[in-house]
Amino acid sequence: MKMEKKVSLAHIISPVIVDNTSDLIIAQPITFESMPIAREFAQDTVNIDLFAIQFHDESRITLPDIFKRTPDLTRSVADIKTFKQRKKLSLIKDILDTLYESSNAQYLIYTNVDIALQPYFYQVVDMFIRQGYDAFVVNRRTITDKYTTVEQIPFMYAQIGEPHKGYDCFIIKRELYPKFKLGTICIGTAWIGRALLANMATYADKYREFRNEHLTFHIGDPCTWRNEQFNDYFQENRNEYLKIFQQLETECGQFEPMVRSYLLDSGDKRHIPDFNQYCIKKGKCLLSKNEA
Amino acid sequence: MLSIAHIINPVTVANTSDLVIAQPITFETMHMAREFAGNRVNVELYAVQYFDEERIPLPGSFSRTCDLTRSVPDVGVFLKKKNLPLIKDILDRLYESGSAEYMIYTNVDIALQPYFYQTVSRIIQQGYDAFIINRRTIPGKYKTLEEIPQMLAEIGEKHQGWDCFIFHRSLYPRFRLGTACIGSGWIGRVMITNMACFAKRFTVFEDLHLTFHIGNDKVWQDPQWDDYLEHNKNECRRILVDFDQKYGPFDRTIFPGRFFLKLEK
Numbered sequence: 001m002k003m004e005k006k007v008s009l010a011h012i013i014s015p016v017i018v019d020n021t022s023d024l025i026i027a028q029p030i031t032f033e034s035m036p037i038a039r040e041f042a043q044d045t046v047n048i049d050l051f052a053i054q055f056h057d058e059s060r061i062t063l064p065d066i067f068k069r070t071p072d073l074t075r076s077v078a079d080i081k082t083f084k085q086r087k088k089l090s091l092i093k094d095i096l097d098t099l100y101e102s103s104n105a106q107y108l109i110y111t112n113v114d115i116a117l118q119p120y121f122y123q124v125v126d127m128f129i130r131q132g133y134d135a136f137v138v139n140r141r142t143i144t145d146k147y148t149t150v151e152q153i154p155f156m157y158a159q160i161g162e163p164h165k166g167y168d169c170f171i172i173k174r175e176l177y178p179k180f181k182l183g184t185i186c187i188g189t190a191w192i193g194r195a196l197l198a199n200m201a202t203y204a205d206k207y208r209e210f211r212n213e214h215l216t217f218h219i220g221d222p223c224t225w226r227n228e229q230f231n232d233y234f235q236e237n238r239n240e241y242l243k244i245f246q247q248l249e250t251e252c253g254q255f256e257p258m259v260r261s262y263l264l265d266s267g268d269k270r271h272i273p274d275f276n277q278y279c280i281k282k283g284k285c286l287l288s289k290n291e292a
Numbered sequence: 293m294l295s296i297a298h299i300i301n302p303v304t305v306a307n308t309s310d311l312v313i314a315q316p317i318t319f320e321t322m323h324m325a326r327e328f329a330g331n332r333v334n335v336e337l338y339a340v341q342y343f344d345e346e347r348i349p350l351p352g353s354f355s356r357t358c359d360l361t362r363s364v365p366d367v368g369v370f371l372k373k374k375n376l377p378l379i380k381d382i383l384d385r386l387y388e389s390g391s392a393e394y395m396i397y398t399n400v401d402i403a404l405q406p407y408f409y410q411t412v413s414r415i416i417q418q419g420y421d422a423f424i425i426n427r428r429t430i431p432g433k434y435k436t437l438e439e440i441p442q443m444l445a446e447i448g449e450k451h452q453g454w455d456c457f458i459f460h461r462s463l464y465p466r467f468r469l470g471t472a473c474i475g476s477g478w479i480g481r482v483m484i485t486n487m488a489c490f491a492k493r494f495t496v497f498e499d500l501h502l503t504f505h506i507g508n509d510k511v512w513q514d515p516q517w518d519d520y521l522e523h524n525k526n527e528c529r530r531i532l533v534d535f536d537q538k539y540g541p542f543d544r545t546i547f548p549g550r551f552f553l554k555l556e557k
Contacts, residue, residue, distance in 0.1 A: 041328070118445070119328065119406045119407060120406065120441045120444045120445060124441045124442060124444070124445045126441075127441055127442055151414075154407050154411040154413075154414050155411060157405070157407045157501075158405070158407065158411045158500040158502050159500070159501065160428075160447060160499055160500070160501050213446070213447070214444075214447050215445050
C-alpha cells in the first residue's frame with residue numbers, strides 16, 4: 001500500500017512579557033498548552049515543529065519543551081517609526097523571516113499568541129492542504145472569558161463560542177513566502193491580517209478563508225488593540241497596508257473587483273466571496289474545484 | 293481517578309441505513325476520545341449486540357457485554373416487527389459489566405469530540421451526578437473515517453433531542469425504565485424522568501460542542517413505526533405518574549414534571 005508522504009508544518013508564535021493587567025497573562029499559557037496537545041493529536045499523520053520567538057532583551061518565557069526557540073527579534077516597530085507612546089510591537093516580516101529561516105517545513109503557520117488550538121487543528125489543516133489550498137486563514141471562535149486556567153481547557157474546547165471576523169491564523173505554503181511584501185507592518189494592531197491576506201490572495205493558486213470551522217479559539221474579546229492611546233499604531237499599519245496593497249497590484253496587476261473589495265473595504269461595503277463555492281487564485285475569484 | 297463506563301448498541305443494518313456511515317464514525321471517535329483522556333480518566337468502552345447478530349467489528353478498546361436476548365416486540369404488540377432493544381436491558385448489562393462510578397449511554401449514531409471524556413470529568417467535578425449533553429447536527433455530506441477531522445471542526449446546529457446520558461452508578465438501581473425501547477421517541481423523556489428524579493444535581497447541557505450526529509434523518513419518525521412511539525409514550529406516562537405519586541408532586545415547569553404537558557397533547 002502506497003503511504004502518502006506526511007505534510008510538514010512549522011508554526012510560530014511570539015510570546016511576550018506582560019504585566020498582570022494584560023489578558024495575555026491568561027491567554028498565553030492556554031496557547032502554550034493547546035499547541036503541543038494538537039501536535040501530539042496529529043503526530044501519526046503530520047510533522048509539526050513548534051517555534052517561539054521573543055525579543056532579545058526579554059527574559060525567557062517558560063514554554064513546554066517541545067517548542068524550539070528561534071533567534072531573537074532585534075527590533076520593534078517603535079525602533080523604526082515614531083509614535084506618541086512606545087509599544088514594542090514586532091514586525092510580522094521579522095517573525096515570518098525567522099520562521100522561514102528556522103525550518104524547511106512545507107507550510108508556515110503564524111498565529112497570534114492569544115489563539116488556542118482545538119486538538120484536531122493540525123489534522124484539519126493537513127486536510128485543507130491536501131484539498132489543494134496553498135494559503136488560507138482560519139477564523140477563530142471567541143469563547144466566554146469565564147474559563148481562565150489550563151485545567152479548564154476541556155471546558156474551553158467544548159465552547160461553541162461566536163464567530164469572529166478578524167484574522168489571526170495564517171497558513172502559507174513555504175514557496176510562496178519569499179514573494180510576500182510585508183513592509184514594516186506590525187502585529188498587535190489592526191491591518192496585519194489584511195496585509196497577509198493580500199499577499200496570500202496575490203500569490204496563492206488556491207486561497208480561502210475558513211470562516212465557520214471550530215479550529216481555534218480566543219478567550220473573551222477585549223480588543224485591547226483598539227485602545228485610543230495607541231491609535232497611531234493603527235494608523236501607521238493602515239498606511240503601511242495601503243502601500244503594500246499598491247505594491248502588490250503594481251507587480252501583479254489589479255485585483256478583480258470582488259477581491260479588491262474583500263481586501264480593501266470595511267464594514268457593510270466589504271464584499272466577502274462565498275468561499276464554499278469560490279477560492280482566490282492570484283487575485284481572481286474562481287469557482288472552487290474542491291469537492292469536499 | 294474517576295471511572296466511566298460507556299455503552300453503545302451497534303446494529304447490523306442494510307446498506308440503505310444511515311448507520312452504515314454513522315456507526316464506524318462513532319466507534320472511531322469513542323476510541324479516540326478514550327485515548328485522549330489518557331490517564332486522567334479511566335474509560336471503559338462497551339458494546340452490546342443481539343445474541344443472533346453477526347459480530348460487528350469494533351476497535352480493540354471495546355469490550356463486549358453479554359448479548360441482548362429480547363427486543364420490544366417480544367414484550368408488546370406492534371404492526372411490524374422492529375428489533376429495538378429495551379433501554380433497561382442495555383443499561384443492566386452496563387451496570388453488571390463493571391463498577392465504574394459513572395455510566396454513559398449514547399445512541400450508536402452519536403460521535404464524540406476527542407475531549408468528550410475530559411470535559412465530562414470536569415462537569416462531574418462540578419458536582420453533577422446526572423446530566424445530558426445535547427449533540428450538534430453536522431452536514432450529511434460526510435461519509436468516511438478519513439473525514440473525521442473535518443467533522444470534528446464542524447460547528448453544526450443545535451439539536452433539541454436527547455441522546456447522551458451520563459449518571460452516577462449509585463442512581464441506577466432506583467431507575468424504572470419499564471419496557472421503553474431505544475430507536476424511537478420518548479426514550480429521552482424516560483431517561484430524564486429517572487435522572488431528574490433521583491439525581492442530587494441534574495442538568496441538560498444544550499450548547500456544548502461535545503458530540504455530533506451526521507445529518508438529521510429522523511428515521512424513527514417514519515409513520516410506519518408510530519406504534520413504537522406510542523409504546524414509549526405510554527411507558528413514560530406510567531413511570532412519570534408513578535414517580536409523581538411516590539416522589540412528587542413534580543413542579544410542572546421543570547424536568548420531569550413538564551413532560552405531563554407533553555403527555556396531554
